[in-house]
Amino acid sequence: MNYRHIYHAGNFADVLKHAVLARLVRYQQNKDKAFRVLDTHAGIGLYDLSSEEAQKTGEWQTGIGKLMQAELAAPVADLLEPYLSAVRELNPDGGVKLYPGSPKLTRLLLRPQDRLSAMELHPDDARALSRQFEGDFQVRVTELDGWLALGAHLPPKEKRGLILVDPPFEIAGEYERLVDGLAKAYRRFATGTYCLWYPIKKGAPIKGFHEQLQALEIPKMLCAELSVRSDREEGLSGSGLIIVNPPFTLKDELHTLLPVLKTIMAQDRYASQRAFWLRGEA
Numbered sequence: 001m002n003y004r005h006i007y008h009a010g011n012f013a014d015v016l017k018h019a020v021l022a023r024l025v026r027y028q029q030n031k032d033k034a035f036r037v038l039d040t041h042a043g044i045g046l047y048d049l050s051s052e053e054a055q056k057t058g059e060w061q062t063g064i065g066k067l068m069q070a071e072l073a074a075p076v077a078d079l080l081e082p083y084l085s086a087v088r089e090l091n092p093d094g095g096v097k098l099y100p101g102s103p104k105l106t107r108l109l110l111r112p113q114d115r116l117s118a119m120e121l122h123p124d125d126a127r128a129l130s131r132q133f134e135g136d137f138q139v140r141v142t143e144l145d146g147w148l149a150l151g152a153h154l155p156p157k158e159k160r161g162l163i164l165v166d167p168p169f170e171i172a173g174e175y176e177r178l179v180d181g182l183a184k185a186y187r188r189f190a191t192g193t194y195c196l197w198y199p200i201k202k203g204a205p206i207k208g209f210h211e212q213l214q215a216l217e218i219p220k221m222l223c224a225e226l227s228v229r230s231d232r233e234e235g236l237s238g239s240g241l242i243i244v245n246p247p248f249t250l251k252d253e254l255h256t257l258l259p260v261l262k263t264i265m266a267q268d269r270y271a272s273q274r275a276f277w278l279r280g281e282a
Helices: 012-028 050-055 066-071 074-088 101-111 123-132 146-152 176-188 206-217 250-265
Strands: 034-038 046-048 098-102 117-119 139-143 161-164 193-201 221-227 235-244 272-279
Touching: 012 066, 012 074, 012 101, 012 161, 012 193, 012 221, 012 235, 012 250, 034 101, 046 272, 066 074, 066 139, 066 250, 074 098, 074 250, 098 101, 101 117, 101 123, 117 123, 117 146, 146 161, 146 176, 161 176, 176 193, 176 206, 176 235, 193 206, 206 221, 206 272, 221 250, 250 272
Parallel strands: 034 117, 034 161, 117 139, 161 193
Antiparallel strands: 046 098, 193 235, 221 235, 221 272
16 A cells, blocks of 8 residues: 555656557557446556656656657657657647556547546545546546456446556565456456556566466467566566457567667666567467
């Protein structure tokens, strides 16, 4: 309950997560039929990067700050357009003072027929999130443990859905919880697209985590990872995404995006990236 994303908003991990999230939302919109986004650990929705908390760490400066200043080749700029256009919409005077969390980013990309269900357990953050979307009939904010939403809120009534699971990883056992949560959700809604975020740092059980996911025998699971520095030091060195039922174009898009993001946001010579099938179209 002590986690506050404001200290980390807009960092390299947010860039990877939100760039991919925007691609997944756009893919859902290839069909006219409505869909729902379920954001299980939504946070407050919008972050002021000029705040004392964000300035204290300055993590955004080596994340979204660097990306916004980078010269991007046309293929990369096209892939990042949904994400970066949302950031620019919040900052019409240029620069990056306001940064969208996943629910705000999603909302900026939704069509009139699409819906967002945002879950947040922390009472203060849930209230802030509710204020952010007050009067918005396309968004439902619920003060709820996001892990419970994977059972109670699936399948969505639209029968089409994108589920973002982005826990804070502040307690032990979160990797295992992520595997169990996916297993439960997939049993209820096998046709949904899932995007699961996880941290990469010194001692993280990534190999075992991947093996547990593979053991679920879900047909299509794509993995994307981006590390900006060596994991020999303490602290977050990288992050990963597991995408279940990804769009068929996503792996090629990641092969275009990830090397560029690595180059822009690398903090030492050990920066790395990869995209590969955990299960599926190997």
